[in-house]
Structures are given as C-alpha cells and as structure tokens.
Amino acid sequence: MSAMCGLLLHGARSCTSSRRCHGTGSGEVNGQPAENGSGNALYRDSVLLPKTEFPMKLTGQKLLDRELQIQQECGFADLYSWQRERKAKNKFCLHDGPPYANGDPHVGHALNKILKDIRNRFEMLRGRQVHYIPGWDCHGLPIELKALGDLGTSGLSPLQIRQKAREFAEGAIARQKAAFQRWGVMADWDQCYYTFDGTYEAAQLKVFQEMHSKGLIYQDYKPVFWSPSSGTALAEAELEYNPEHVSRAVYATFPLVTLPPKIASQEGMESVSVLVWTTQPWTIPANQAVCYMPNAQYSVVKRADNSEKFLVATERTASILFLHLFPLLGSLLEGGICKHPTIPDKQVPLLPANHVTMVKGTGLVHTAPAHGMEDYSVASQFKLPVECMVDEDGTFNELAGPELQKLSVMTEGNDKVISMLKQCNALLKEEQCVHSYPYDWRTKQPVVIRPSKQWFINTESLKDKAKEALQKVRVLPESARSSLLTMLDRRTYWCISRQRSWGVPIPVFYHKESGEALINKYTVSHIAQLFKEKGSDCWWELPIETLLPPEVLKKSKAGAASDYVRGEDVLDIWFDSGASWAAVLEAESDSRADVYVEGKDQIGGWFQSSLLTSVAVRNKAPYKSLVVHGFAVSEKGEKMSKSVGNVVDPDVVINGGKPAYGADVLRWWVAESNVFSDVQIGPSALSSARDSISKLRNTLKFLLGNLQGFDPRLQAVDPKQMHYIDQYMLHLLREYSIKVTDAYSEFDAGRVIRVLQAFITRELSSFYFSIIKDRLYCDAEDSLGRRSCQTVLEEILDGVTRSIAPILPHMAEEVYLHAPGHDKEETLFKSGWIKSSSVWRRPGLEEAVEGACAIRDSFLSSIPGKNAARYDLTVAIEPGLLFELMESLQEEPTSTTSQLAELMMAARVNLATKMPRDLDPEALLNHGTFLINLEGGVIREESAYSIAVTPTSAARCPRCRRYTANSADCLCPRCQSIVSQAH
Structure with a gap:
C-alpha cells in the first residue's frame, strides 16, 4: 500500500463522500444462493451455513402465545417502574390526555396510545427517565346517560346516579386498560390518574379557586349554547357543527314608525319597512332591535309588483328583485324606530353594530339578545332587556304568549312564528337554507342559544396571554398552530357549569333568601380538603354544617350554615381534564410536559382547556410541544361507523381476525402511517404491515443464523483490522442510526420505517449480504476475514433490532433472546439505544469502497443478465489517488481472494495502471470516472478508469462454487487449505 493510502485510511483527516454505493446483486438473505451453495455432499459439512432457532414465521395462536x-x-409490566428508579441525567415527560371512560377500546385509542408509546420507549432506550402516567376522563353526560340506560334520572337521587355512573366508568376503564397493556404500552398500570379520584378533584378545585380569586371565574345570566336533548348548558368544545342542517329562512318586515332624524325630511321615506333575514324565525318574538353597519351603503327600494318600500343594504339588493329609489349611508339610520312584526304596540330601535356583514341576508340584522352571542353584546352596550322565552326543554314559555307556549322552538314553534308573520303581512319571502349549525356532540341533536344563570371563565382577558404562551410552544405539524389560534379567538367566554349530577360539584353556596352566592378562598379550600379525604360524593352526603363549618363562615363574614343551600351544578368535563397538569405534573421540577400528543379534535378541546387553565394560574403553557395527529378512517377514507359496518376493532385485529395479526402488526400500522393526516386502516393496510414485518424477520433470521457460535465479547475484530467493506458497513450503520434517531425525535416513526427498509434492501440485501456470503460460508470458521464479517453482522443485528424496538417491542425482545453477546437474563429495553461509534467513520474509507463500487457498477452493466462469478475483470487506472485506493483493496496485480475481488464478485481481478497489450480481442470494454472529494473539497481529484471483462478459464470449485479451481474435480487453493486443516 502506498504512503498516500496509508495516510488516508489510517490517518485522522476528515472526508466527504462523493457518492453512495447502491450496489446490485442477489436480494436473497436467507439460505444459500445456488452459486454459493455446496453441490457436493463430500464437502457439505465443511460449509458454514446459517443456523438459528429463531423461527422464520410466527402465525395464528403461536404468534399470540409468543407475544404474551x-x-x-x-418484564413488560415492570419496565416503567424500573426506568423510574434508575439514575438519569435527563427526563422526558409525555402527559397523557385522558381518553373518555364511556366505551370499549377502539382503533383511535390504538393510534394515540401506540404513537405515544413509540416515543416513550425510544426516550427510555436513550437513557432518559420517562414520566408517563395514563389517565381517564371519567365524568360527564355520556357516561351518565349510558349508565342509567332506560331508567332515566326519574326518582333517582344524585348519589344513586353517581354510583351507577362510577360503576359504568370503572368497567370501561378496565376494558381499555387491558387493551392498552396487550398493545405493549409501557406504564405503571397500577398508578394511573382518574378525574373521579378525590385527590385529583382537590387539585382541580385548587385551580378553580385560584382562577376565581383572580376574578376570572364569575356567575352571570347570559346566552349560552343549550342542549334541550341533554338538558344542560354546553361549551364550544362540546359542539359539533352539522354542515347539512336545513332551516326555514325568512325575509321579515319591520315597519319604520319613527324615521331616523337625519333623513326624516327625505322625500320617499314614508311607509318604508326595514327588511331582515333570519334562519331562526322562532327568535323573532324575542326581538329587541334591528342592527345596521354604520359605514355601509343602504338603499330604499320598491317591489316591482306593488308599491311596498323597503330599506336594504345596497350590496344585498341583487339577491331579491327590487327597483332602486335612492341610496343613503348607514350612519344616517341612527335614531330610527321600527314596529315589532308580531307583538302589537312593541317598538324596537335601529342600532349600529360591528357584527353586521354583507355575506348573506339584507345587511340589517334582527337582534334577539336572549338568543345570540353578538345580539347579547349589543344588548349590553345599549341596555336592552334580555328576556328568555325558551325553557330548558327547548319549548316556548309563558313570556312568548299563549299562542306559542309549550311549542318546541325548533319545530312546531318555528312553524307557528312563520304563520304569525304571514297573518301580520310581515313575511316577504320564505326559503330553505342549508347551512352549518351547532349540534350537541353527544346526542347529535341541534342546540339553541338561550340565556341562563351559569358560571363562566372570562377567556377574553386570558386570550392574549394564551397566544403569547403558544408562541413558545413547538407545534407538529406547524399548520395546526393557526387552528389553535382561531379556536382561541372564537371563545370570548367559557361556560363551565353543567346541570348534571355526575361531575365535580362547583363549590358554591347560595343564600336562601337573597340567592347571593357564597364562594371564596376559605370555602373552596375547605371543600377541596374534604374532596381529597372523602371524594366529591361528600358534597351530597355531608350536612351543610360540615361543608360550611363555623371557622370558614367566620373568615367568610357570612351568617349561619343553615342560611345557605349547596349549589347543584357540576363543572364542565373540559375543566376537569384541562386541570390535569395541576394533578399530574405539578410534582415534576419544571411542572410542564415536554409534549402533549392527541388527535386534531383536541385543538378546540383538551389542548385549549389545558392552556387556558395553566396560563390563568401560572402564566405559562403546560406543554413545551404539541403533536396533533389525524383520525383513523376506513380504507375508503370514510369515518368509521357501526351503521356502515366499516369499524376496525383492534381486539379483532390482534386476536380474532383471519388471520390473527398480533400487537406488533397494529404497532407497525401506526408507525408506518402519516399520523399528521387521517390514517387509513383495513385488510390491505394490515396485510401490508404483516408482510413488511415478515421481510424484516427474514433479514433478522439471516443475521442470527450467521452469528451461530460467535461471541462478540471474545471474538470481535478491531475495526482497524477489518476488511474495508466491513469497516464501510459500520460507517453506513452509524449513518443509519443517526437518521433513525432524528426521525424518532421528530415523532416521525414513518420515516424510521422508510430508512430501515431502504437500509435493509439497498445496503444489506442487495449489496453487503450478496458480497460476503462466500467469506461467511466458505472461509475458515475462526479466520480473521470471517470474524471481521461476523463482528459487523452482530453490530448490524444489534443496531437494527434496537432501532425497531420502540415500534416492535415484542419482536425486538424475541430477537434479543436469540442474539449473542449478552447475559441470558438481560432484556433489550434495559440495555440502551444503538451503540454506534464515531471511530467507525474513517477518512478515505468511503472513497476506497465507493470507488470500487463505481467500477463494480461498470463491470456489472457490461455483463447484463450474466453471472459476475464466471468472469475475470481487468481494471486499469492511471497512477493517482484512485489507483492507490484500489491498491489498498488488492496489493498484488492479480488475485482471486482479494477484497477487491470479493467486492466485484468476479472470478479474478487484475489491477494495473494501464491495459495489458495481450488483452483478449473478445474482451468487453467499458470506461468511467470517479470523483474523490476529501477534507470538505480541499482535495478533489476526478480519476478515469477502464475495465476489460473476459470469461474466466478457471473451473468451478466443488466446495465454494466459485470459478477459482484449476480443474473441475479439484478444490480451489482456498478451499483445499481449509479442508486439509479440518482433517
């Protein structure tokens, strides 16, 4: 070897690869290809074929039994506790968003829990101490309804309802927990959090109390989303909008009885009616004003078929056929008064408002403060009455008058109001309108807006702080950030009281005579302590004197306990779960989670309620990062539903399907998916996942088989003594491990799988395995060349197994049980992450192997479809860097056993500085160049090479089947030496 090559391959200079070798050759990794097999029974026993007890396939019950x-x-059950007890410099906290305890485990749970577990297992393998406490959201109406079933609430006390709801929730939790454990999710399953635990409820009340003391929680009478089907107020996060809702929309007239002073003298203003459009005619009896936009242009128009005149926004006149009379600016309408269309003697003012738009309708908005959020804002500004004409069951009350009382506002009440408008000649036009309308997400029934005395959080005053806190949070995918900000903007206040029994009671007392609320830091702290000791059932169980003891009353400067009654409302479950950071994270030093990972529906739910409560109490977000994943859908991209019959049950996937796939297939499906969009699952996705695991298993079996009898602790070869291609593979393995580590860190398990499959297909099966089989099978068992190869195979096996472990923990541990180099009782998950070394990256190494690969590509393309082993190859390179590098792979001018000959997979390789004169005239010629790029471009040299390919004259060796023997009946020199030593 020249001095230059010695410097390159043994010195300390850095190098930059100029190309990646993709290689070609046999993709077979298990067993022995025909060209490398032993056809002669005489020598079969001397060939070292792969041997392992690791099974090629596991299917059906055998697979399920093996996973369990x-x-x-x-020790899957003890792994979480073990890693919590070990010393670790760094911590990783993934806070579990609590799934709802109201049903069986479904594929959405699988997507979420496995995604979290992949990251947790990765962080644990890296040596971090993982903080992950699974939790359940246990309160709320759906559980209450399912628990009571056909019984309903009639005749049951709150405590009886709560008992049944608790039992139902506990059953759902048990089923979900068993499934999560079967999927291999790492946690201490005896130490979970539940929102119905007294300690949790006490921590929640502490958050409530701190927010109340800051003036962020208040009681008020104002419009809320009300669900007649559930009989309770709802928060924005409990709504789902039905885009196909059909309303009977009307154009109604409000005659102007007092003209606006600024245009009172305008000719043609007599007998003008203001024209409004609404999709909710039932709200017209509650009308208190008509709003206009001050800076918009309006027109007085006349019907084409009669003399009726109307006031309409100029921009909206095209939607109905009118004759224009004259224009006027909106600000001139100030002071105008209209006659109410259905209530005799009632008059309503024209008022300016910013929420008026020109998108639909007439540019003049019917305003019923009791039944609209913006309408209520107008009422607050102009001191309009807020009269509720709708009862809790969604029917008109006595305020609506005898004609409407007891009619359901969404159906016959709506019809009746429209017929009243007709009778009064106040109905210009009726039309069907398909639009988005809020529904109760539990009952799937439309909601109404009605005023009610409720408890609210003033989110308006928290919004700016929450947005500021979000700026410091990393969001994956980044596109979800705008949705989070939009959701925050939409929420001016958050209604947190619910008229149910199954929840955390709002700790408030009401004075029997005045109705005034008693709530302060003394009362709430006392109740929180009681909840911690006894659970929140004590709100109903204990006498009022225990809930309001003398010392608390004294500090509160209140009267006697007997003067008060306890409140009957419970807290919104989004407040329950949103306070989980206080109950679960506060013990952590930073008290913020590294990450929250949930589906996109939590953008308006848990992500937001957690942010608002944490910002309110601590001025910071409860999370450093947010990961927002999509939903699991059918293979047609449809939402799963029992009625359609396209539901994929994870239990059937694992245990009961034909075939039974086991847990690792379900985990691979999660990992392989692009979780940042909706994820499809069905027979083809699961079958594909199973096939991918099967191919991986094949590769791992090949690696294990060739490590039979090898102990890396005793027989590993130092990298400096290895064949260059072996050293090169260690370099590629290091690159692979860096890519995999980066992908896991980005929550991109799909990229992990792509990197893994590319590494196995390209670098291993098509390249390295096809080249080394002769050395592995036919070299002497303890030879340096074979041990060099085994050392690398063991590193590859170890690296690949660890890299897949977060995704396929069952298979990874199974491989580890068969792998050499560790004590029998040791498990993979207790032994760390991929152990790659920077020592493996040696200067000049890439150029030597990749230069040879460039020549190999030229060689293989010269003999398309033919077997390289049947040919002799002559390589001619002018003196220079490339020649020196090739000389490091083959020091003698001609060889059948050099590293260069092995890389080329040829019978013989001749290396020279120029082509020989006596070259066979039939030789196949080819040319190429290779760019050497060292030290970041300081050394650059483009070298030309020529090759000549001729059929070999050598005979095939009966043992190794390479064309390196002198005659057909005798062994090649290498095999002769090995067989004679054996005997």
Whole structure:
C-alpha cells in the first residue's frame, strides 16, 4: 500500500463522500444462493451455513402465545417502574390526555396510545427517565346517560346516579386498560390518574379557586349554547357543527314608525319597512332591535309588483328583485324606530353594530339578545332587556304568549312564528337554507342559544396571554398552530357549569333568601380538603354544617350554615381534564410536559382547556410541544361507523381476525402511517404491515443464523483490522442510526420505517449480504476475514433490532433472546439505544469502497443478465489517488481472494495502471470516472478508469462454487487449505 493510502485510511483527516454505493446483486438473505451453495455432499459439512432457532414465521395462536410469553419473560409490566428508579441525567415527560371512560377500546385509542408509546420507549432506550402516567376522563353526560340506560334520572337521587355512573366508568376503564397493556404500552398500570379520584378533584378545585380569586371565574345570566336533548348548558368544545342542517329562512318586515332624524325630511321615506333575514324565525318574538353597519351603503327600494318600500343594504339588493329609489349611508339610520312584526304596540330601535356583514341576508340584522352571542353584546352596550322565552326543554314559555307556549322552538314553534308573520303581512319571502349549525356532540341533536344563570371563565382577558404562551410552544405539524389560534379567538367566554349530577360539584353556596352566592378562598379550600379525604360524593352526603363549618363562615363574614343551600351544578368535563397538569405534573421540577400528543379534535378541546387553565394560574403553557395527529378512517377514507359496518376493532385485529395479526402488526400500522393526516386502516393496510414485518424477520433470521457460535465479547475484530467493506458497513450503520434517531425525535416513526427498509434492501440485501456470503460460508470458521464479517453482522443485528424496538417491542425482545453477546437474563429495553461509534467513520474509507463500487457498477452493466462469478475483470487506472485506493483493496496485480475481488464478485481481478497489450480481442470494454472529494473539497481529484471483462478459464470449485479451481474435480487453493486443516 502506498504512503498516500496509508495516510488516508489510517490517518485522522476528515472526508466527504462523493457518492453512495447502491450496489446490485442477489436480494436473497436467507439460505444459500445456488452459486454459493455446496453441490457436493463430500464437502457439505465443511460449509458454514446459517443456523438459528429463531423461527422464520410466527402465525395464528403461536404468534399470540409468543407475544404474551415475551411480555411475561421480558418484564413488560415492570419496565416503567424500573426506568423510574434508575439514575438519569435527563427526563422526558409525555402527559397523557385522558381518553373518555364511556366505551370499549377502539382503533383511535390504538393510534394515540401506540404513537405515544413509540416515543416513550425510544426516550427510555436513550437513557432518559420517562414520566408517563395514563389517565381517564371519567365524568360527564355520556357516561351518565349510558349508565342509567332506560331508567332515566326519574326518582333517582344524585348519589344513586353517581354510583351507577362510577360503576359504568370503572368497567370501561378496565376494558381499555387491558387493551392498552396487550398493545405493549409501557406504564405503571397500577398508578394511573382518574378525574373521579378525590385527590385529583382537590387539585382541580385548587385551580378553580385560584382562577376565581383572580376574578376570572364569575356567575352571570347570559346566552349560552343549550342542549334541550341533554338538558344542560354546553361549551364550544362540546359542539359539533352539522354542515347539512336545513332551516326555514325568512325575509321579515319591520315597519319604520319613527324615521331616523337625519333623513326624516327625505322625500320617499314614508311607509318604508326595514327588511331582515333570519334562519331562526322562532327568535323573532324575542326581538329587541334591528342592527345596521354604520359605514355601509343602504338603499330604499320598491317591489316591482306593488308599491311596498323597503330599506336594504345596497350590496344585498341583487339577491331579491327590487327597483332602486335612492341610496343613503348607514350612519344616517341612527335614531330610527321600527314596529315589532308580531307583538302589537312593541317598538324596537335601529342600532349600529360591528357584527353586521354583507355575506348573506339584507345587511340589517334582527337582534334577539336572549338568543345570540353578538345580539347579547349589543344588548349590553345599549341596555336592552334580555328576556328568555325558551325553557330548558327547548319549548316556548309563558313570556312568548299563549299562542306559542309549550311549542318546541325548533319545530312546531318555528312553524307557528312563520304563520304569525304571514297573518301580520310581515313575511316577504320564505326559503330553505342549508347551512352549518351547532349540534350537541353527544346526542347529535341541534342546540339553541338561550340565556341562563351559569358560571363562566372570562377567556377574553386570558386570550392574549394564551397566544403569547403558544408562541413558545413547538407545534407538529406547524399548520395546526393557526387552528389553535382561531379556536382561541372564537371563545370570548367559557361556560363551565353543567346541570348534571355526575361531575365535580362547583363549590358554591347560595343564600336562601337573597340567592347571593357564597364562594371564596376559605370555602373552596375547605371543600377541596374534604374532596381529597372523602371524594366529591361528600358534597351530597355531608350536612351543610360540615361543608360550611363555623371557622370558614367566620373568615367568610357570612351568617349561619343553615342560611345557605349547596349549589347543584357540576363543572364542565373540559375543566376537569384541562386541570390535569395541576394533578399530574405539578410534582415534576419544571411542572410542564415536554409534549402533549392527541388527535386534531383536541385543538378546540383538551389542548385549549389545558392552556387556558395553566396560563390563568401560572402564566405559562403546560406543554413545551404539541403533536396533533389525524383520525383513523376506513380504507375508503370514510369515518368509521357501526351503521356502515366499516369499524376496525383492534381486539379483532390482534386476536380474532383471519388471520390473527398480533400487537406488533397494529404497532407497525401506526408507525408506518402519516399520523399528521387521517390514517387509513383495513385488510390491505394490515396485510401490508404483516408482510413488511415478515421481510424484516427474514433479514433478522439471516443475521442470527450467521452469528451461530460467535461471541462478540471474545471474538470481535478491531475495526482497524477489518476488511474495508466491513469497516464501510459500520460507517453506513452509524449513518443509519443517526437518521433513525432524528426521525424518532421528530415523532416521525414513518420515516424510521422508510430508512430501515431502504437500509435493509439497498445496503444489506442487495449489496453487503450478496458480497460476503462466500467469506461467511466458505472461509475458515475462526479466520480473521470471517470474524471481521461476523463482528459487523452482530453490530448490524444489534443496531437494527434496537432501532425497531420502540415500534416492535415484542419482536425486538424475541430477537434479543436469540442474539449473542449478552447475559441470558438481560432484556433489550434495559440495555440502551444503538451503540454506534464515531471511530467507525474513517477518512478515505468511503472513497476506497465507493470507488470500487463505481467500477463494480461498470463491470456489472457490461455483463447484463450474466453471472459476475464466471468472469475475470481487468481494471486499469492511471497512477493517482484512485489507483492507490484500489491498491489498498488488492496489493498484488492479480488475485482471486482479494477484497477487491470479493467486492466485484468476479472470478479474478487484475489491477494495473494501464491495459495489458495481450488483452483478449473478445474482451468487453467499458470506461468511467470517479470523483474523490476529501477534507470538505480541499482535495478533489476526478480519476478515469477502464475495465476489460473476459470469461474466466478457471473451473468451478466443488466446495465454494466459485470459478477459482484449476480443474473441475479439484478444490480451489482456498478451499483445499481449509479442508486439509479440518482433517
């Protein structure tokens, strides 16, 4: 070897690869290809073929039994506790958003829990101490309804309702927990959090109390989303909007009885009616004003068929056929008064408002403060009455008058109001309008807006702080950030009281005579302590004197306990779960989670309620990062539903399907998916996942088989003594491990799988495995060349197994049980992450191997479809860097056993500085160049090379089947030496 090559391959200079070798050759990794097999029984026993007890396939019940056996043998149940007790410099906290305890585990749970577990297992393998406490959201109406079933609430006390709801929730939790454990999710399953635990409820009340003391929680009478089907107020996060809702929209007239002073003298203003459009005619009896936009242009128009005149926004006149009379500016309408269309003697003012738009309708908005959020804002500004004409069951009350009382506002009440408008000649036009309308997300029934005395959080005053806190949060995908900000903007206040029994009671007392609320830091702290000790059932169980003891009353400067009654409302479950940071994270030093990981529906739900409560109390977000994933959908991209029959049950996927796939297939499906969009699942996705795991298993079996009898602790070869291609593979393995580590860190398990499959297909199966089989099978068992190869195979096996472990923990531990180099009782998950070394990246190494690969590509393309082993190859390179590098792979001018000959997979390789004169005239010629790029471009040299390919004259060796023997009946020199030593 020249001095230059010695410097390159043994010195300390850095190098930059100029190309990646993709290689070609046999993709077979298990067993022995025909060209490398032993056709002669005489020598078969001397060939070292792969041997391992690791099974090629596991299917059906055997697969299921093996996964459960692995969980047992490898201590899956104790792993979380073990890693919590070990010393670790760094911590990783993934705070579990609590799934709802109202049903069986479904594929959405699988997507979420497995995604979290992949990251947790990765962080644990890296040596971090993982903080992950699974939780359940246990309160709320759906659980209450399901628990009571056909019984309903009639005749049951709050405590009886709560008992049934708790039992139902506990059953759902048990089923979900068992499924999560079967999927291999790492946690201490005896230490979970539940929103119905007294300690949790006490921590929640502490958050409530701190927000109340800051003036952020208040009681008020104002419009809320009200669900007649549930009989309770709802928060924005409990709504789902039905884009196909059909309303009977009307154009109604409000005659001007007092003209606006600024245009009172305008000719043609007599007998003008203001024209409004609404999709909710039932709200017209509650009208208190008509709003206009001050800076918009309006017109007085006349119907084409009669003399009726109307006031309409100029921009909206095209939607109905009118004759224009004259224009006027909106600000001139100030002071105008209209006659109410259905209530005799009632008059309503024209008022300016910023919420008026020109998108639909007439540019003049019917305003019923009791039944609209913006309408209520107008009422607050102009001191209009807020009269509620709708009862809790969604029917008109006595304020609406005898004609309407007891009619359901959304159906016959709506019809009746429209017929009243007709009778009064106040109905210009009626039309069907398909639009988005809020529904109760539980009952799937439309909601109404009605005023009610409720408890609210003033989110308006928290919004700016929350937005500021979000700026410091990393969001994956980044596109979800705008949705979070939009949701925050939409929420001016958050209604947190619910008229139910199954929840955390709002700790408030009301004075029997005045109705005034008693709530302060003394009362709430006392109730929180009681909840911590006894659970929130005590709100109903204990006498009022225990809930309001003398010392608390004294500090509160209140009267006697007997003067008060306890409140009957419970807290919104989004407040329950939103306070989880206080109950679960506060013990952590930073008290913020590294990450929250939930589906996109939580953008308006848990992500937001957690942010608002944390910002309110601590002025910071409860999370450093947010990961927002999509939903699981059918293979047609449709939402799963029982009625359609396209639901994929994870239990059937694992245990009961034909075939039974086991947990690792379900985990691979999650990992392989692009979780940042909706994720499809069905027979083809699961079958594809199973096939991918099967191919991976094949590769791992090949690696294990060739490590039979090898102990890396005793027989590993130092990298400096290895064949260059072996050293090169260590370099590629290091690159692979860096890519995989980066992908896991980005929550991109899909990229991990793509990198893994590319590494196995390109670098291993098509390139390295096809080249080394002869050395592995036919060299002497303890030879340096074979041990060099085994050392690398063991590193590859170890690196690949660890890299897939977060995704396929069952298979990874199974491989580890068969792998050499560690004590029998040791498990993979207790032994760390991929151990790649920077020592493996040696200067000049890439150029030597990749230069040879460039020549190899030229060689293989010269003999398309033919077997390289049947040919001799002559390589001619002018003196220079490339020649020196090739000389490091083959020091003698001609060889059948050099590293260069192995790389080329040829019978013989001749290396020279120029082509020989006596070259066979039939030789196949080819040319190429290779760019050497060292030290970041300081050394650059483009070298030309020529090759000549001729059929070999050598005979095929009966043992190794390479064309390196002198005659057909004798062994090649290498095999002769090995066989004679054996005997």
